[in-house]
Amino acid sequence: xxxxxxxxxxxxxxxxxxxxxxxxxxxxxxxxxxxxxxxxxxxxxxxxxxxxxxxxxxxxxxxxxxxxxxxxxxxxxxxxxxxxxxxxxxxxxxxxxxxxxxxxxxxxxxxxxxxxxxxxxxxxxxxxxxxxxxxxxxxxxxxxxxxxxxxxxxxxxxxxxxxxxxxxxxxxxxxxxxxxxxxxxxxxxxxxxxxxxxxxxxxxxxxxxxxxxxxxxxxxxxxxxxxxxxxxxxxxxxxxxxxxxxxxxxxxxxxxxxxxxxxxxxxxxxxxxxxxxxxxxxxxxxxxxxxxxxxxxxxxxxxxxxxxxxxxxxxxxxxxxxxxxxxxxxxxxxxxxxxxxxxxxxxxxxxxxxxxxxxxxxxxxxxxxxxxxxxxxxxxxxxxxxxxxxxxxxxxxxxxxxxxxxxxxxxxxxxxxxxxxxxxxxxxxxxxxxxxxxxxxxx
Numbered sequence: 001x002x003x004x005x006x007x008x009x010x011x012x013x014x015x016x017x018x019x020x021x022x023x024x025x026x027x028x029x030x031x032x033x034x035x036x037x038x039x040x041x042x043x044x045x046x047x048x049x050x051x052x053x054x055x056x057x058x059x060x061x062x063x064x065x066x067x068x069x070x071x072x073x074x075x076x077x078x079x080x081x082x083x084x085x086x087x088x089x090x091x092x093x094x095x096x097x098x099x100x101x102x103x104x105x106x107x108x109x110x111x112x113x114x115x116x117x118x119x120x121x122x123x124x125x126x127x128x129x130x131x132x133x134x135x136x137x138x139x140x141x142x143x144x145x146x147x148x149x150x151x152x153x154x155x156x157x158x159x160x161x162x163x164x165x166x167x168x169x170x171x172x173x174x175x176x177x178x179x180x181x182x183x184x185x186x187x188x189x190x191x192x193x194x195x196x197x198x199x200x201x202x203x204x205x206x207x208x209x210x211x212x213x214x215x216x217x218x219x220x221x222x223x224x225x226x227x228x229x230x231x232x233x234x235x236x237x238x239x240x241x242x243x244x245x246x247x248x249x250x251x252x253x254x255x256x257x258x259x260x261x262x263x264x265x266x267x268x269x270x271x272x273x274x275x276x277x278x279x280x281x282x283x284x285x286x287x288x289x290x291x292x293x294x295x296x297x298x299x300x301x302x303x304x305x306x307x308x309x310x311x312x313x314x315x316x317x318x319x320x321x322x323x324x325x326x327x328x329x330x331x332x333x334x335x336x337x338x339x340x341x342x343x344x345x346x347x348x349x350x351x352x353x354x355x356x357x358x359x360x361x362x363x364x365x366x367x368x369x370x371x372x373x374x375x376x377x378x379x380x381x382x383x384x385x386x387x388x389x390x391x392x393x394x395x396x397x398x399x400x401x402x403x404x405x406x407x408x409x410x411x412x413x414x415x416x417x418x419x420x421x422x423x424x425x426x427x428x429x430x431x432x433x434x435x436x437x438x439x440x441x442x443x
Contacts (some may be wrong), residue, residue: 090203138282
């Protein structure tokens with residue numbers, strides 16, 4: 001509970017209890033579905049993390065355009081964009097048509113099809129790495145990148161930055177706790193913390209110290225840190241220092257664009273002219289159909305020759321269905337005009353959030369990054385450690401359930417609202433209005 005502004009904590013608790021009860025009571029079909037599901041699914045959900053954040057939780061029936069509708073008939077504008085996976089929008093006609101056509105021609109052969117060639121060509125056109133391989137998620141793409149880096153360098157350690165999230169693999173579930181690298185969840189191997197070092201984003205000194213032993217295979221980072229700690233933008237000179245230090249120490253650099261590729265055709269890598277050895281991506285790259293991808297330099301691509309026997313691959317990796325969806329998303333939906341539209345609306349969203357913060361007299365800072373916005377509960381932080389100090393689970397939980405009761409599905413705690421491609425000015429205005437009403441209630 002660290003949000004600045006002399007907030008009434010009892011009032012936040014009362015509002016959350018009231019709004020959560022209102023949400024649950026209005027959705028008897030969701031409550032019945034949860035009761036039925038608990039007999040055969042822990043927490044009543046297909047994956048435990050779906051229940052992690054508690055209220056609001058709804059069972060969903062269908063989605064269309066910028067939003068979706070639950071089994072009780074309540075519709076929501078999806079400003080979470082399903083954690084960026086549905087940035088193209090729900091049931092996008094181009095993606096639906098591509099998937100329907102591919103399903104009719106079969107979805108798996110354990111052999112390549114033309115769709116994957118087209119996707120690799122388009123990704124190589126957008127990003128500064130020419131050779132691509134495919135997985136079913138960005139988590140798996142990051143796992144493959146780490147394995148390739150270890151195979152090439154002969155080193156073991158990986159460097160991540162405090163507050164990171166790159167997926168549900170062992171190294172990715174290590175972060176700082178009390179100044180020490182620790183597993184953030186149960187079930188990891190006991191030795192995993194010895195394979196990971198945590199530095200601070202925007203802090204070359206901590207990165208230099210992490211690289212100094214000379215045993216780091218890979219630095220994996222988002223170009224702007226997101227997801228777990230709202231959105232932490234790079235300071236001037238940070239990416240230049242990151243690239244220079246990794247090269248000096250013989251360490252490979254991977255940029256994870258999974259959350260940041262929504263800012264333009266070449267993601268933040270193109271926006272800031274970055275030069276990684278590897279690039280990973282997932283979520284909206286296939287319009288929400290499961291797919292991840294990783295691109296590498298020509299030199300690293302030679303290491304992926306089948307005769308080199310790097311530990312990569314999966315039976316459903318590179319399947320035709322994912323590739324067909326990705327081709328439609330990249331070539332028919334995620335065009336320059338779509339990025340211009342969402343960036344303009346993202347600016348309007350940020351303006352509205354900033355105005356609401358100002359009207360409430362709160363000492364908060366608005367976030368601006370293409371179609372993404374949100375707020376820091378204080379001054380803009382520089383590092384992940386500073387960002388963690390400004391998180392506030394109680395307040396973020398209230399914002400989510402308040403907005404849900406007003407037909408807006410807000411981002412997962414720690415992220416921030418994103419304007420999806422089908423959204424309109426009216427959708428943004430609706431978000432801003434509901435957000436402003438809440439801040440007025442808190443003051």
